[in-house]
Amino acid sequence: MKSARAAGTPILRPGGSRLLNTLRANLLHWKRHPFSALIRLACFLSTCITVFALLDVVADILIKGLPNLKPSLFSLTYTTDNQSLLPSLINTFIITALSLIVAVPLGVGGAIYLSEYAKRNSLLVRAVRLTAETLAGIPSIIYGLFGMMFFVISLNMGLSILAGALTLSLMVLPVILRTTEEALLSVPDGYREGSYSLGAGKLRTVWRIVLPPASPGILAGVVLSIGRIVGETAALLFTAGTLARLPSSLLSSGRTLSVHMYVLAGEGLHIGEAYATAAVLLVFVMLMNGLSGLISRRIIKE
Amino acid sequence: MRLKERVMRWVFAASASVCIAAVVLICVFLFANGIPFFKKYDLFAFLSGTTWSPDIYDTGKGVYGILPMIVGSIYVTAGALLIGGPIGILAGVYMARFAPKNLLKVLQPMMALMAGIPSVVYGFFGITNLVPMVREVFGGTGFSILTACLLLGIMILPTILQLTYSAVKAVPEYYFEGSLALGATEERSVFRAVMPAAKSGILAAVVLGIGRAIGETMAVVMVAGNQARMPKGLLKGVRTLTSNIVTEMGYAADMHREALIATGVVLFVFILLINLLFSILKRKGETA
Amino acid sequence: MSKIEIKNLDLYYDDLQALKNVNMSIAANRITAFIGPSGCGKSTLIKTLNRMNDLIPGCHITGSVTLDGEDIYGKDLDVNLLRKRVGMVFQKPNPFPMTIYDNIAYGPRTHGVHRKAMLDEIVEKSLQDAAIWGELKDRLLKSALGLSGGQQQRLCIARALAVQPEVLLMDEPTSALDPISTAKIEELALQLKEHYTLVMVTHNMQQALRVSDTTAFFLLGEVVEYSDTEKLFSMPVDKRTEDYITGRFG
Numbered sequence: 070m071k072s073a074r075a076a077g078t079p080i081l082r083p084g085g086s087r088l089l090n091t092l093r094a095n096l097l098h099w100k101r102h103p104f105s106a107l108i109r110l111a112c113f114l115s116t117c118i119t120v121f122a123l124l125d126v127v128a129d130i131l132i133k134g135l136p137n138l139k140p141s142l143f144s145l146t147y148t149t150d151n152q153s154l155l156p157s158l159i160n161t162f163i164i165t166a167l168s169l170i171v172a173v174p175l176g177v178g179g180a181i182y183l184s185e186y187a188k189r190n191s192l193l194v195r196a197v198r199l200t201a202e203t204l205a206g207i208p209s210i211i212y213g214l215f216g217m218m219f220f221v222i223s224l225n226m227g228l229s230i231l232a233g234a235l236t237l238s239l240m241v242l243p244v245i246l247r248t249t250e251e252a253l254l255s256v257p258d259g260y261r262e263g264s265y266s267l268g269a270g271k272l273r274t275v276w277r278i279v280l281p282p283a284s285p286g287i288l289a290g291v292v293l294s295i296g297r298i299v300g301e302t303a304a305l306l307f308t309a310g311t312l313a314r315l316p317s318s319l320l321s322s323g324r325t326l327s328v329h330m331y332v333l334a335g336e337g338l339h340i341g342e343a344y345a346t347a348a349v350l351l352v353f354v355m356l357m358n359g360l361s362g363l364i365s366r367r368i369i370k371e
Numbered sequence: 372m373r374l375k376e377r378v379m380r381w382v383f384a385a386s387a388s389v390c391i392a393a394v395v396l397i398c399v400f401l402f403a404n405g406i407p408f409f410k411k412y413d414l415f416a417f418l419s420g421t422t423w424s425p426d427i428y429d430t431g432k433g434v435y436g437i438l439p440m441i442v443g444s445i446y447v448t449a450g451a452l453l454i455g456g457p458i459g460i461l462a463g464v465y466m467a468r469f470a471p472k473n474l475l476k477v478l479q480p481m482m483a484l485m486a487g488i489p490s491v492v493y494g495f496f497g498i499t500n501l502v503p504m505v506r507e508v509f510g511g512t513g514f515s516i517l518t519a520c521l522l523l524g525i526m527i528l529p530t531i532l533q534l535t536y537s538a539v540k541a542v543p544e545y546y547f548e549g550s551l552a553l554g555a556t557e558e559r560s561v562f563r564a565v566m567p568a569a570k571s572g573i574l575a576a577v578v579l580g581i582g583r584a585i586g587e588t589m590a591v592v593m594v595a596g597n598q599a600r601m602p603k604g605l606l607k608g609v610r611t612l613t614s615n616i617v618t619e620m621g622y623a624a625d626m627h628r629e630a631l632i633a634t635g636v637v638l639f640v641f642i643l644l645i646n647l648l649f650s651i652l653k654r655k656g657e658t659a
Numbered sequence: 660m661s662k663i664e665i666k667n668l669d670l671y672y673d674d675l676q677a678l679k680n681v682n683m684s685i686a687a688n689r690i691t692a693f694i695g696p697s698g699c700g701k702s703t704l705i706k707t708l709n710r711m712n713d714l715i716p717g718c719h720i721t722g723s724v725t726l727d728g729e730d731i732y733g734k735d736l737d738v739n740l741l742r743k744r745v746g747m748v749f750q751k752p753n754p755f756p757m758t759i760y761d762n763i764a765y766g767p768r769t770h771g772v773h774r775k776a777m778l779d780e781i782v783e784k785s786l787q788d789a790a791i792w793g794e795l796k797d798r799l800l801k802s803a804l805g806l807s808g809g810q811q812q813r814l815c816i817a818r819a820l821a822v823q824p825e826v827l828l829m830d831e832p833t834s835a836l837d838p839i840s841t842a843k844i845e846e847l848a849l850q851l852k853e854h855y856t857l858v859m860v861t862h863n864m865q866q867a868l869r870v871s872d873t874t875a876f877f878l879l880g881e882v883v884e885y886s887d888t889e890k891l892f893s894m895p896v897d898k899r900t901e902d903y904i905t906g907r908f909g
Contacts, residue, residue, distance in 0.1 A: 093734070097735065097737075101737055102556045102559075102739070112461045113465055115461035118462075126493065129499070130492060130495075178383045179389065180387075193384070199650075207639075208586025208613065210586065210588040210635070210638070211586070211638065211642070214401065214620075242390060246387075272379050300488070300489025300491070306617065307620055330491045330492070331491045331494070334494065335593070344495075347491075357487070358483055362483065545751060546753065546755055549815070551714070553742065553769060563769075564755050564765070
C-alpha cells in the first residue's frame with residue numbers, strides 16, 4: 070500500500086477516504102490553533118503573490134510580444150522604420166563571447182588557485198574572497214562608470230564593443246569564480262590522492278582528474294553569467310554605446326539587445342516592436358535558466 | 372616539467388588576484404575622478420543641497436545638490452523593502468518549511484527565472500502595466516515613487532526569498548523537532564524555534580535586497596519620472612542616485628560630468644557599507 | 660496500572676514494515692527500557708508514542724495506541740496536546756539558540772502561560788526537578804548553546820518537564836555524553852519516575868539493567884521479549900534474547 074501522506078500531516082489509520090480524513094484533521098487542527106492557521110495562510114498567500122507577479126510579467130510580455138515578432142524585425146540593417154533587432158542580437162552574441170573569453174579563464178584559473186593551490190585562509194585567499202564578494206555586490210551602473218573612465222577613456226578604446234565586453238567580464242568574474250570553486254571543492258579528495266599516488270604532478274592532476282568531474286558545475290556558472298551579460302544595460306550605455314549597427318571592428322560601438330530594448334521603450338513610439346524585443350530577451354533568459362537547471366540536475370544525479 | 376608546474380602556479384595565482392586588482396582599480400578610478408570635483412565644490416553643499424541645476428550652457432553657474440537623489444534613493448528602497456521584504460520572507464519560509472515537495476519542484480525554477488529576468492524587461496513591464504495602473508487607481512502621471520517602489524519590490528522578491536529559503540533550510544532539524552515535542556504547532560515551531568536560529572541569515576537577505584534596490588538603475592529610470600527635486604509625495608516623480616547618473620551622463624561635460632561621477636562615488640560608498648553589513652551578517656550566520 | 664497500552668501495532672514506511680504486531684502495556688511511574696540492535700524498531704516505537712512519526716512522509720500504522728485509555732491516533736485528538744502530555748528528550752541535546760530561561764519558558768509560553776512571575780516559578784521548578792538549578796541559576800540569561808553537552812541534555816529534560824508532561828520519552832539520551840554526565844542523567848531518571856512514566860531507548864544494556872524496571876527486547880521490528888528487567892537479563896525466555904544480552908550478535 071503506497072501512502073500519499075506528506076510529512077507533517079497527521080497519521081490516520083486506514084478507513085474512509087484518506088483525502089477527506091486529512092482535510093478534516095487539518096480543519097480541526099486549524100480550528101484549535103487559529104493563530105497558527107493565520108500564519109500559515111500568510112506564508113501561502115505571500116508565495117501566491119510572488120508567483121502571480123512573475124506570471125503576470127512573463128504572460129504579459131509573451132502574449133503581447135510573440136505575435137509582434139515579424140520578419141522585418143530580423144533584417145540585417147536597422148532603420149527607424151523596421152526597428153530591426155537583429156544587429157543588436159548579433160552584437161549581444163559578440164559581447165557575450167568576448168566577455169566569456171576574458172572572464173572564464175580568469176575565473177576558472179583563480180578558482181583552481183583557491184581550491185587546489187592556496188592554503189586555506191592565507192592572506193591572498195581572504196583578500197580574493199573579500200574582493201570577489203565586493204565585486205558581486207557592486208551595482209551595474211558603477212561598473213558602467215568605471216568602464217567609461219578606465220576602458221573608454223584611459224585605455225583609449227572609445228565607446229566600443231571591446232570596452233563593453235571587458236567591463237562585463239569584470240562583472241561576471243565573481244560569478245564564475247564562485248561557482249567554479251564550489252564545483253572544484255565538491256570533487257572528492259580521493260580522486261586527487263589516487264592521481265598523486267600514481268606519480269602524477271599537481272598540474273596534471275588538476276587538468277585530468279579534478280576539472281572533468283567539476284565541468285558541469287563550471288558550465289552552470291558560465292550559463293548563469295551569460296544570462297547576466299545578456300540582461301545587462303546600465304553597464305553598457307557608457308561603455309559600448311547605443312549604435313544600432315553591426316560592428317565593423319571590436320573598436321566600434323554597438324548596442325546589445327537589452328540596450329536596444331531600453332532605447333525602444335524610452336522612445337515610446339514602437340510599443341509593438343518593444344514588446345517583441347522584450348519577448349525575445351525573456352525567452353532567451355528562460356532558455357538559459359532551463360539549461361542551467363538541466364545541468365545542475367545532472368550534477369545532482371551523478 | 373618542474374618549470375611548467377611553477378609557471379602555471381603563478382598563472383593561477385595571478386588570475387585569482389584579478390578580483391583584487393579590479394576592486395582596487397574601481398576604487399581608484401571612482402575616487403580619483405570624483406575627488407577633484409570637491410576641490411571646486413563644497414562637499415557639504417553637494418550632499419545637503421536641495422537644488423540640482425547643472426551648468427549645461429557653460430555659464431559657470433551650476434548648482435549641484437544631490438540631497439533630493441539621496442532622499443529619493445532612500446524612499447524608493449524603503450518602499451521596495453516594505454513590499455518585497457515581508458512577502459519575500461514569508462514566501463521563503465513557506466518554501467523552506469510548508470510547501471509540498473511537488474510544489475517546491477515547480478517553485479524553485481520559477482524563482483530562479485524571476486531573479487534572472489533583465490532589469491529592462493521589468494522596467495518595460497513597469498511602463499506598460501504598473502504606470503497606467505497607478506495612474507488609473509491613484510491619479511497623477513503614474514511615473515511616481517509608488518510605481519518605482521512596486522516595481523523594485525517585485526524585483527527584490529526573488530533575492531530575499533531565495534536567501535531566506537537557504538537560511539531557514541540551513542537550520543538543523545532538531546530545533547523544529549524539539550519544539551514540536553513540547554506540543555507546539557508546526558507554525559509556532561517554525562516562527563519561534565527555527566526562525567530565531569536563522570535570524571542573521573534572514574537579516575542578510577534583507578540587506579542584500581536593500582543593496583539590489585539602491586543599486587538598481589534601469590527599471591527605476593523607466594518608471595520613476597526622474598524629476599530632480601525633493602520628493603513631494605508618493606504619487607510624485609522622483610530621481611534616485613542611480614537614475615541621476617544614467618539620465619544625464621550621456622550629454623554631461625566638465626563640472627557637470629564630474630558632479631555625476633561624484634554622485635557615483637556617493638552611491639559606491641553606500642553600497643560598500645551595505646556590502647560590509649551583509650558579509651558581517653553572513654559570517655555571523657555561518658558561525659552561529 | 661498501565662499508562663500506555665499498545666495493541667496489534669503494525670507500522671510501515673511506505674511498503675516497508677518497521678514494526679510487526681507490537682503488543683505492550685507500559686506501567687505508570689516505572690522506567691521502561693527498549694533495547695535491541697540498531698534498526699530494530701525501538702526508536703520507531705518511541706516516536707509512535709508522541710506521534711513524532713507524523714513528520715516522516717509515507718509512515719502509516721494499523722492497530723492502536725492508547726494513553727490512559729484514549730486512542731492517540733483517534734480522529735479528534737489534538738496532537739499538540741498529546742505532545743504536551745508525552746514529552747520527549749532526544750539523542751542529541753537540542754537546546755534552542757536562545758537563553759536558558761527562554762528555553763525553559765518556551766513550552767509554557769506555547770501553552771498560553773505569559774505571566775512573568777508564573778514563568779519564573781516554572782523555570783526554577785523545572786531546573787530544580789532536572790537537578791541543574793544550582794549550576795545554572797546565575798546564568799539564566801546566557802545562551803543555552805554555551806553549556807556543556809551534559810548540561811544541555813539536562814536542560815532539555817528540564818525544558819520537557821516545564822510543560823508538566825505525564826510521560827517522558829528518552830531516545831538514547833546519553834549516547835552523545837561522557838560517563839559522568841551519563842551517570843547524572845541516569846540518577847535523574849530514577850528520581851523522575853516518582854512523578855512521571857519514563858520510556859527510554861538505549862543501546863547500552865548495562866544502562867537498561869541499572870535504570871529500568873521493565874525491558875523490551877526488539878529484533879527486526881518485533882518485540883521478542885518484554886518482562887521485568889531483572890528477569891529478562893537473568894533468565895531470558897527466548898534464545899534470541901539470550902544471544903543478544905550475552906553479546907553473541909548486535
